[in-house]
Amino acid sequence: xxxxxxxxxxxxxxxxxxxxxxxxxxxxxxxxxxxxxxxxxxxxxxxxxxxxxxxxxxxxxxxxxxxxxxxxxxxxxxxxxxxxxxxxxxxxxxxxxxxxxxxxxxxxxxxxxxxxxxxxxxxxxxxxxx
Amino acid sequence: xxxxxxxxxxxxxxxxxxxxxxxxxxxxxxxxxxxxxxxxxxxxxxxxxxxxxxxxxxxxxxxxxxxxxxxxxxxxxxxxxxxxxxxxxxxxxxxxxxxxxxxxxxxxxxxxxxxxxxxxxxxxxxxxxxxxxxxxxxxxxxxxxxxxxxxxxxxxxxxxxxxxxxxxxxxxxxxxxxxxxxxxxxxxxxxxxxxxxxxxxxxxxxxxxxxxxxxxxxxxxxxxxxxxxxxxxxxxxxxxxxxxxxxxxxxxxxxxxxxxxxxxxxxxxxxxxxxxxxxxxxxxxxxxxxxxxxxxxxxxxxxxxxxxxxxxxxxxxxxxxxxxxxxxxxxxxxxxxxxxxxxxxxxxxxxxxxxxxxxxxxxxxxxxxxxxxxxxxxx
Numbered sequence: 001x002x003x004x005x006x007x008x009x010x011x012x013x014x015x016x017x018x019x020x021x022x023x024x025x026x027x028x029x030x031x032x033x034x035x036x037x038x039x040x041x042x043x044x045x046x047x048x049x050x051x052x053x054x055x056x057x058x059x060x061x062x063x064x065x066x067x068x069x070x071x072x073x074x075x076x077x078x079x080x081x082x083x084x085x086x087x088x089x090x091x092x093x094x095x096x097x098x099x100x101x102x103x104x105x106x107x108x109x110x111x112x113x114x115x116x117x118x119x120x121x122x123x124x125x126x127x128x129x130x
Numbered sequence: 131x132x133x134x135x136x137x138x139x140x141x142x143x144x145x146x147x148x149x150x151x152x153x154x155x156x157x158x159x160x161x162x163x164x165x166x167x168x169x170x171x172x173x174x175x176x177x178x179x180x181x182x183x184x185x186x187x188x189x190x191x192x193x194x195x196x197x198x199x200x201x202x203x204x205x206x207x208x209x210x211x212x213x214x215x216x217x218x219x220x221x222x223x224x225x226x227x228x229x230x231x232x233x234x235x236x237x238x239x240x241x242x243x244x245x246x247x248x249x250x251x252x253x254x255x256x257x258x259x260x261x262x263x264x265x266x267x268x269x270x271x272x273x274x275x276x277x278x279x280x281x282x283x284x285x286x287x288x289x290x291x292x293x294x295x296x297x298x299x300x301x302x303x304x305x306x307x308x309x310x311x312x313x314x315x316x317x318x319x320x321x322x323x324x325x326x327x328x329x330x331x332x333x334x335x336x337x338x339x340x341x342x343x344x345x346x347x348x349x350x351x352x353x354x355x356x357x358x359x360x361x362x363x364x365x366x367x368x369x370x371x372x373x374x375x376x377x378x379x380x381x382x383x384x385x386x387x388x389x390x391x392x393x394x395x396x397x398x399x400x401x402x403x404x405x406x407x408x409x410x411x412x413x414x415x416x417x418x419x420x421x422x423x424x425x426x427x428x429x430x431x432x433x434x435x436x437x438x439x440x441x442x443x444x445x446x447x448x449x450x451x452x453x454x455x456x457x458x459x460x461x462x463x464x465x466x467x468x469x470x471x472x473x474x475x476x477x478x479x480x481x482x483x484x485x486x487x488x489x490x491x492x493x494x495x496x497x498x499x500x501x502x503x504x505x506x507x508x509x
């Protein structure tokens with residue numbers, strides 16, 4: 001499994017967030033894509049929509065399952081990664097490089113409450129039992 | 131994201147469990163069994179079976195031997211197809227029914243000999259089936275033995291399955307037609323049962339070998355070795371499910387159950403009312419006369435969205451009319467397909483219905499089934 005980048009933060013629902021100034025990109029972790037299997041569909045909000053930390057903002061579907069996506073932080077959507085609508089399998093091959101959307105952060109402090117790469121790594125090892 | 135955590139405590143295991151884990155399979159609880167759901171990826175595995183060959187460990191399936199001078203009478207009594215039509219070495223699809231005409235389970239009945247019939251049953255219903263069969267064959271001079279734990283059952287499926295198996299056996303496979311079986315040496319194991327059966331809608335074979343671990347491991351790896359030149363992939367239950375769905379094969383607990391009858395499940399062609407009495411016949415007679423309240427149809431999503439198991443189906447006017455029993459993206463057909471129960475007036479091909487996909491109503495239409503039918507060609 002790909003290592004979790006140290007400069008990202010993580011949720012217990014398996015999203016990652018990468019802060020870049022006042023903005024941040026959001027995706028799902030390699031652990032998440034591996035649990036889901038072949039991803040075939042990603043449903044995302046529109047540019048201009050507001051995300052609220054901890055609330056669902058879309059869904060990701062593999063052949064066998066559907067999972068909600070939870071916002072790691074609050075903010076307005078400023079960009080969507082359109083490439084994922086035609087090639088969602090990119091998330092399987094490069095989960096940490098496949099950002100889903102970019103938001104304008106409402107409160108940068110929210111991100112600091114999220115898991116570090118080390119904490120997330122520990123968390124999934126406990127959850128997955130391996 | 132909220133994926134389900136792995137659970138593996140207290141589950142039953144096939145002889146190949148350690149091999150699956152060693153090969154990196156993702157394991158799931160399937161009807162109380164710790165089984166591989168996928169190895170390299172569901173889509174790749176699915177496509178390998180449609181275009182080349184895949185191998186599945188299906189040892190969790192159960193096997194009941196009915197033996198005795200009245201074995202045929204017993205089988206006729208407990209199953210809906212006409213086993214008197216079977217020749218030695220032939221098998222057919224059938225079902226065990228409750229007196230209400232609903233399903234105990236679906237089965238493959240193999241005629242091993244004049245006094246011997248082998249019923250291959252589902253994993254999740256093994257104990258229930260065995261008890262039910264034993265109870266209902268009591269009045270006949272025969273006995274029912276549960277042989278489930280004696281066999282490791284491997285399914286080698288796909289257009290190249292015959293080429294793989296040919297390398298591992300001395301048996302001439304060409305006279306073994308679809309739903310026939312024979313015996314021969316496979317991987318050095320004499321008298322191995324080789325059946326041209328499967329649950330994928332593809333040509334293929336199921337072999338029954340001794341269930342000890344060394345033998346099971348050896349044969350598994352020999353099959354994979356022999357299949358390498360044809361692009362064989364080990365396949366999990368994920369691909370098994372999407373393959374059977376594309377081919378509209380029923381899954382117990384989904385398309386068939388103890389509350390669904392034979393006519394509703396659209397399995398009447400395997401139910402031989404004229405063969406004489408059998409458990410469930412009377413109720414089916416009555417149900418037929420009364421007319422169907424619902425029937426199984428194939429749906430294809432025509433708007434963006436994936437209909438899945440349990441999703442509700444509505445008419446275009448917004449009335450709830452039924453529910454999806456199995457729904458998934460179809461990896462080979464590259465469409466989102468589903469099976470659903472709807473009232474007969476909505477069962478016509480082309481009828482547009484709405485599927486409630488996570489609080490949104492998404493258009494789907496009734497399409498002919500099976501969704502996938504393999505090109506007719508056997509070697």
